Amino acid sequence: MNRQRALAVTAAGAIATALTLAAGAAPASAEILDAKAEAARADLTGNVSQGVIDELQETFGLTEAEAYDRLAVEDVAADLLEEVPADLDESYAGLWVSEDADEIFVATTDASDTAGLRAEGATPVLVEHDLAALEDAAAAVAPISMEGYYGNYVDVVANTLVIETADAATAADLIEASGIDPSLVTVDAEAEAPQTYFVRGGDSYIVENSWRCSVGFSVRQGSTPGFVTAGHCGSAGDQVTSGEAAPGTFRNSVFPSSDRAWVAVGSGETLYDDVNMYSGTRDVANATQAAVGSSICRSGSTTGWHCGTVQAFNQTVRYAEGAVYGMTRTNVCAEPGDSGGSFISGNSAQGMTSGGSGNCSSGGTTYFQPIGPALSAWGLTLVTT
Incomplete structure (x- = not known):
């Protein structure tokens, strides 16, 4: 892969200096990342649908080869995101994929972490705050x-x-x-007030014959089939009365504080292990968390399929209805009725659309509820390929 090294990252109240080698010397981390990405790409070849490659080409202006390169680096970043925080412990300050997805940065407050991070294929960044x-x-x-x-x-x-x-x-x-x-x-100080993406009749699923939301992902609780969605879409006991989804009942729902719910459907209903792309479908393979900077797409019943990148974890969002914690921030657009819909990165389920600001005409910010807390809190199993 062709790389340009980032020399510094700065912010008000922070000192963030990339720890590069002497001018003209290629950092060892670049060679290691190339090797890891090459191995990841070999695993991806033949296992990624052409639809995924097409959307990356369209969203980021890539060739097909560059789309595979991006997915490979994001795959490596997802692995490091599981390993590095525990390795660095108190000095860890975050991990992200570069804008062009040709580099993985790991921030640390301890310069002695440099060699170990390079050995993992990451570019270390020295910062002030852990x-x-x-x-x-x-x-x-x-x-x-x-x-x-x-x-x-x-x-x-x-x-x-x-x-x-x-x-x-x-x-x-x-x-x-x-x-x-x-x-x-x-x-x-110029932020827009967020709103939950709610209801105006139409597609996907209708709650109590009154408002519309979108399905997140198929799940099971033991032998009981169902799906996860946004908590603000319905309270425990509310009925899914019509729409594309099978009729069912909200078994559990949390909103505000979180924005997650699961709906149980009839025992004879078929659960699909994919997501509607509105031009095909996307298989769901797992729920591995994508790193900041990774590509991500959203499916919803109002605006269909849109893509962008992950911007931040653990966002606090203060809706009119109350505060919601632990959201993931993205630059993917959404509109009312998209609530509860799928956020997916590659073939990894990420979460359910919560709310945000802007729209799909002018762009905006959208937050999603990570899927992990819903699965663990209610003993749910994600339906996958």
Whole structure:
């Protein structure tokens, strides 16, 4: 793969310097990443549908070969995302895929981690704040209810906690009320108020003959079939009365705080191990978490299939109905009625559409509820290929 090395990453209140070798020397991490990606690509060849390759080409302006290169690097990043945080422990500050998906960065507060990270194929980045410190600050801010406060998330690339508010004064009040160190914070004082993507009649599934949402993924609880979706789509006991999905009953639902639910359907209903792309289908193979910067796509009954990238984990979103924690932030668009729909990266289920801002005409930000908490909390098994 053809690489250009990033020399520095900077942000207000953060020092983030890429730890590169002497000028003219190719970092060992690049060679190792190339080898790992080549092995991953060999596994991907023949196991990725042409639809996946076509959408990556269209979304990111890639050739077919470059689309396979991107998937291979993202596959390596997903493996490192499971391994590196435990290896670095207190010094770990985040992992992300570069914009062109030709490099994997790992941030650390300890320069002695450099050699080990390079040996894994990652490019080390020295930063000021470890991830735990930023997440602790996020946890201190998240529960505060204040008009004009829309949410927060940790931006691992910029090594900062981003607070989203209607204006700078609200952000200042919020920082003071939470007692966090202002040097950890970057303020987005022009954020749009998020809304849950809800209902206006039509396709997918209808709850209580009144509002529409979208199916996330097929699941089973023991021998009981069903699907996961967004919690704000229905409360426990609500009925799915019509639409494309089989009739069923909301067994469990959490909203706000989280935004997850599962619907049980009849024992004779068929569960499909794929996602509607509105131009075909996408197989679901597993629920491996994709790294920040990875490509990701969303399916929903209002706007169909749209793609983009993962921007951040553990986003706090403050809807009018209350705060929701632990969301994943993306730049994929969505609109009302897409709620509950599938977020998938490659063939890995990621989560269920929650809400956001903007639309699919002008673009926007969309948050999804990671699927893991729903599966573990309710003993659900994802239906896969």
